[in-house]
Amino acid sequence: MTKRRQMRFTIIRSLVAILIALLVATILIFISAAGATFQDKLEATREALKQMLAGPLFRFSKKSGTAFEAKRLADILAAMIPTIFTGLSVCVMFSANQFNLGAEGGIMLGAFITAMAAIYMPLFAGLHPLVAVLLGGAVVAVVMLLPALLKTKLNVSEMVCSLMLNYIIMYVIKFLMNTYLADKSRGQIMSYAFRETANIPPIINNSVFSGAKLTWGFVIAILAVILCGLFMYRSRWGYAIRMIGINQDFAKYSGMKVGGVIVLSQLLGGFLAGAGGGIEMLGRYTNFSWSALPGYGWTGITIAILAGNNPYMVPLAAFFMAYLSKGCDLMATYAKVPAQLIDIVQGVIFLFFAAEQFLSGYRQKLVVKSAQEEIEMAKAQKEGI
Amino acid sequence: MPDGKTLSAEEFVVQMKGITKVYPNGVAANQGVDFNLRRGEIHALMGENGAGKSTLMKMLFGLEQPTSGEIIVNGEKLELTSPSVAIAHGIGMVHQHFMLVPSLSVAENMVLGMVPRKSGIFIDRAKAIEITREYSEKFNLKVEPEAKVVDIPVGMKQKVEILKALVRGARILIMDEPTAVLTSQETAELFVELKNLKNQGYTIVFISHKLNEIMEITDRLTIMRNGRSMGVYNTCDVTKEDISRLMVGRDVVLSVQKDKAVPGDTVLKIRDLEYVNEWHKKMLDKVSFDVRKGEILGIAGVEGNGQKELVDMLFNFNVPNSGTVTVNGVNILGMPQRKIRELGVSLVPEDRMLYGIAAGASIEENVISDRASEKHLNNGPLFNMKAIHEEADRLIKEYTVLCKSRSQHVGMLSGGNIQKVVVAREFSNDPVLILADQPTRGIDVGATEFIRKKLVELSRSGIAVLLVSADLNEVMELSDSLIVMHNGQIAAYFEDTAGLTDEIMGEYMLGLKKQTEEEVRRACHD
Ligand SMILES: Nc1ncnc2c1ncn2[C@@H]1O[C@H](COP(=O)(O)OP(=O)(O)O)[C@@H](O)[C@H]1O
Numbered sequence: 001m002t003k004r005r006q007m008r009f010t011i012i013r014s015l016v017a018i019l020i021a022l023l024v025a026t027i028l029i030f031i032s033a034a035g036a037t038f039q040d041k042l043e044a045t046r047e048a049l050k051q052m053l054a055g056p057l058f059r060f061s062k063k064s065g066t067a068f069e070a071k072r073l074a075d076i077l078a079a080m081i082p083t084i085f086t087g088l089s090v091c092v093m094f095s096a097n098q099f100n101l102g103a104e105g106g107i108m109l110g111a112f113i114t115a116m117a118a119i120y121m122p123l124f125a126g127l128h129p130l131v132a133v134l135l136g137g138a139v140v141a142v143v144m145l146l147p148a149l150l151k152t153k154l155n156v157s158e159m160v161c162s163l164m165l166n167y168i169i170m171y172v173i174k175f176l177m178n179t180y181l182a183d184k185s186r187g188q189i190m191s192y193a194f195r196e197t198a199n200i201p202p203i204i205n206n207s208v209f210s211g212a213k214l215t216w217g218f219v220i221a222i223l224a225v226i227l228c229g230l231f232m233y234r235s236r237w238g239y240a241i242r243m244i245g246i247n248q249d250f251a252k253y254s255g256m257k258v259g260g261v262i263v264l265s266q267l268l269g270g271f272l273a274g275a276g277g278g279i280e281m282l283g284r285y286t287n288f289s290w291s292a293l294p295g296y297g298w299t300g301i302t303i304a305i306l307a308g309n310n311p312y313m314v315p316l317a318a319f320f321m322a323y324l325s326k327g328c329d330l331m332a333t334y335a336k337v338p339a340q341l342i343d344i345v346q347g348v349i350f351l352f353f354a355a356e357q358f359l360s361g362y363r364q365k366l367v368v369k370s371a372q373e374e375i376e377m378a379k380a381q382k383e384g385i
Numbered sequence: 386m387p388d389g390k391t392l393s394a395e396e397f398v399v400q401m402k403g404i405t406k407v408y409p410n411g412v413a414a415n416q417g418v419d420f421n422l423r424r425g426e427i428h429a430l431m432g433e434n435g436a437g438k439s440t441l442m443k444m445l446f447g448l449e450q451p452t453s454g455e456i457i458v459n460g461e462k463l464e465l466t467s468p469s470v471a472i473a474h475g476i477g478m479v480h481q482h483f484m485l486v487p488s489l490s491v492a493e494n495m496v497l498g499m500v501p502r503k504s505g506i507f508i509d510r511a512k513a514i515e516i517t518r519e520y521s522e523k524f525n526l527k528v529e530p531e532a533k534v535v536d537i538p539v540g541m542k543q544k545v546e547i548l549k550a551l552v553r554g555a556r557i558l559i560m561d562e563p564t565a566v567l568t569s570q571e572t573a574e575l576f577v578e579l580k581n582l583k584n585q586g587y588t589i590v591f592i593s594h595k596l597n598e599i600m601e602i603t604d605r606l607t608i609m610r611n612g613r614s615m616g617v618y619n620t621c622d623v624t625k626e627d628i629s630r631l632m633v634g635r636d637v638v639l640s641v642q643k644d645k646a647v648p649g650d651t652v653l654k655i656r657d658l659e660y661v662n663e664w665h666k667k668m669l670d671k672v673s674f675d676v677r678k679g680e681i682l683g684i685a686g687v688e689g690n691g692q693k694e695l696v697d698m699l700f701n702f703n704v705p706n707s708g709t710v711t712v713n714g715v716n717i718l719g720m721p722q723r724k725i726r727e728l729g730v731s732l733v734p735e736d737r738m739l740y741g742i743a744a745g746a747s748i749e750e751n752v753i754s755d756r757a758s759e760k761h762l763n764n765g766p767l768f769n770m771k772a773i774h775e776e777a778d779r780l781i782k783e784y785t786v787l788c789k790s791r792s793q794h795v796g797m798l799s800g801g802n803i804q805k806v807v808v809a810r811e812f813s814n815d816p817v818l819i820l821a822d823q824p825t826r827g828i829d830v831g832a833t834e835f836i837r838k839k840l841v842e843l844s845r846s847g848i849a850v851l852l853v854s855a856d857l858n859e860v861m862e863l864s865d866s867l868i869v870m871h872n873g874q875i876a877a878y879f880e881d882t883a884g885l886t887d888e889i890m891g892e893y894m895l896g897l898k899k900q901t902e903e904e905v906r907r908a909c910h911d
């Protein structure tokens with residue numbers, strides 16, 4: 001099958017998956033839409049869909065009509081910063097066939113450590129965020145040693161271990177915040193303010209970019225994507241990670257250090273999640289006030305699966321998720337539809353991507369056509385000679 | 386002389402017409418194949434690996450659906466959408482790889498999916514055992530109904546598979562390479578059983594590429610090559626040479642020319658290797674021998690006599706209870722595979738799908754797996770992609786791997802080409818010692834010949850080769866000297882393979898004869 005045909009198939013499959021998901025969403029919106037008559041409900045559904053699909057980029061108003069909203073686009077891009085990092089983190093860990101679910105706790109711990117460094121380490125601007133974020137990443141990397149070593153040395157399930165780890169991390173942070181670190185002068189549990197020097201500034205200082213918190217973190221995230229891609233596809237370590245993921249016995253027989261490489265992939269995954277948390281913290285907040293797992297790690301898993309564990313596809317998947325999330329928020333605000341609907345839409349889309357045999361009939365047709373052409377070509381060549 | 390034209394349609398239990406099958410990966414495995422079966426015959430389906438035999442039969446059994454063409458069973462045109470439809474029409478299949486549940490007993494496996502129930506939920510074990518006994522006696526296929534499938538020998542597993550099909554009412558039995566996994570005695574038993582079934586009116590399709598077997602038990606044969614049928618013949622009308630020519634399109638050179646070996650220093654030195662497996666069976670018993678530079682030392686023997694365990698020790702997939710193994714004087718027992726490879730040891734593993742390749746990775750990624758960290762393929766922290774592409778292309782060309790490009794997934798290649806990818810890697814890393822474990826098992830004649838020639842060529846260039854093979858023809862043909870293993874011991878050592886006959890080998894392989902300790906000691910050259 002030619003590359004082009006394969007590409008066309010992939011694109012068609014993605015579009016159909018999204019279409020079906022939207023169809024299901026539409027039906028659900030219609031059912032839950034406010035309105036007494038069928039006409040009303042239809043109108044409400046139309047409004048909701050408009051907000052969900054176009055809302056993330058356009059503002060609709062009765063007076064001035066439809067207008068492009070740069071702020072909303074910047075919001076979406078800013079929302080991608082933490083999920084690109086968790087997406088990359090999960091990509092690297094899953095590539096080694098390790099179902100480590102620790103990105104969720106990892107990003108919270110990274111955010112926390114970075115926040116502490118931003119509060120308590122006196123450094124000068126420029127160096128401060130760098131050190132704080134690296135420290136956040138490094139601590140999470142070290143914590144990920146736990147599931148990684150338990151797996152490689154004792155064959156303990158990394159999935160169970162990392163899942164539990166998330167909650168341990170969350171409660172330890174809550175405990176530390178409540179008992180030692182909270183600024184008691186505030187009405188709710190939050191830390192003291194970060195030092196000014198630790199701030200990650202917006203890319204451009206205007207109302208759109210700073211309002212949306214579109215900071216240099218976004219540029220760093222894109223850099224991380226490129227570095228991760230190079231690491232996974234163009235370096236011997238990434239290669240070893242992928243081979244171990246495909247066939248561990250083969251990797252061992254080939255002479256790769258299987259245990260070491262698995263640990264490396266988990267360390268790196270931990271670092272990415274932790275650093276992502278740190279960057280999010282310093283770009284968006286002025287003190288640490290997270291009291292629960294932020295959810296970016298779970299989104300990261302979805303993103304990694306959508307991206308097929310390919311780092312280069314992570315920004316696309318992250319954009320899609322952020323767009324969808326923004327659309328659903330707007331729908332909830334302006335069209336009075338429950339925001340929980342996003343989970344359903346996500347679930348449906350996810351289902352279609354995960355189901356491998358999906359549209360296999362169509363694929364089969366393409367393949368048959370390809371093979372027939374090849375046979376014909378071979379024949380023609382033979383006869384030509 | 387192709388026949389079948391003079392017969393009327395009623396005489397065929399199965400007619401497959403113009404069958405074309407294109408797999409989702411684009412492989413056209415069958416192209417316009419015609420195939421028919423007469424009632425009560427044993428019909429051979431022959432062809433090299435990848436010719437499309439299994440594919441054709443999977444369609445008859447409803448496991449795959451044809452892209453085009455029709456299937457007529459007992460005069461009725463059928464849509465065989467699943468195996469249950471095929472079974473309902475009296476078609477049964479024994480697969481190349483057994484499909485039994487290892488943790489269940491023979492009787493439980495027999496009735497799986499058609500469970501006789503006592504009270505709704507629970508399997509009626511007594512009934513299952515009774516059914517198994519009844520069929521076992523009726524068809525004279527001896528099995529132990531109460532034994533767990535994990536514990537029974539391969540030959541018996543196959544009988545269970547056959548009985549499973551018969552219990553479900555099969556009148557047409559498809560056997561996909563049934564003898565590939567059997568010892569010679571088991572094969573002989575199987576043939577008696579198949580003839581017995583034939584006499585009771587059963588129709589049997591027998592897939593194989595072993596010429597002797599075909600000549601012995603089949604009535605007619607269909608030959609496939611490259612997804613096409615090369616015709617139907619009465620077995621008595623054709624010679625082995627005819628078949629071989631039709632299968633590969635040329636006369637196969639079944640013997641490999643080689644100069645006399647000039648053995649050099651000892652490379653691999655094994656002394657007093659002992660191993661008792663987890664079921665307390667002594668698998669290796671005081672095994673000692675040497676392999677020298679420039680020679681091929683063959684290890685023959687019926688499978689399960691310690692060969693697998695021996696190779697496992699040599700590549701640290703297991704550790705012996707006692708004994709020593711050195712390569713050029715360095716002890717390798719318990720050494721990580723990476724270190725063993727650094728000493729220049731290569732392994733063509735017996736189980737190529739498990740160890741030899743990563744099926745989901747490209748050919749390129751597969752051929753560099755042992756050298757990905759080497760300097761010449763890297764530029765600082767990154768791969769030198771140009772060097773890697775060149776390496777892959779060079780190996781694909783040198784080892785004539787049939788593929789679309791270096792980025793094609795290895796899992797999509799045929800068996801012979803997969804093995805070529807493995808040997809391309811293992812032979813090209815400047816080895817001092819090559820361990821070749823069943824290097825040509827189950828692959829096509831072309832690839833077999835290629836790999837055998839390569840082994841001889843490499844040994845003559847000064848590499849030590851240890852060849853373990855259950856294929857008697859192969860070990861006798863390729864080896865300079867030869868060891869026969871029986872019951873974990875070296876039963877015989879032959880300095881020179883000239884003058885050895887199958888009969889002599891057979892006596893040692895089956896344990897009828899055994900050399901004295903002094904004679905066996907000659908395998909050590911110190
Ligand atoms: N499930 C499958 N998907 C894709 N290709 C397949 C599949 N099974 C077999 N093939 C390909 O079809 C061809 C014929 O295979 P097969 O029927 O197994 O041959 P044989 O049994 O004669 O060795 C081979 O090239 C093989 O790689």
Ligand SMILES: [Mg+2]
Binds near residue numbers: 438439440561
């Ligand atoms: Mg086959």
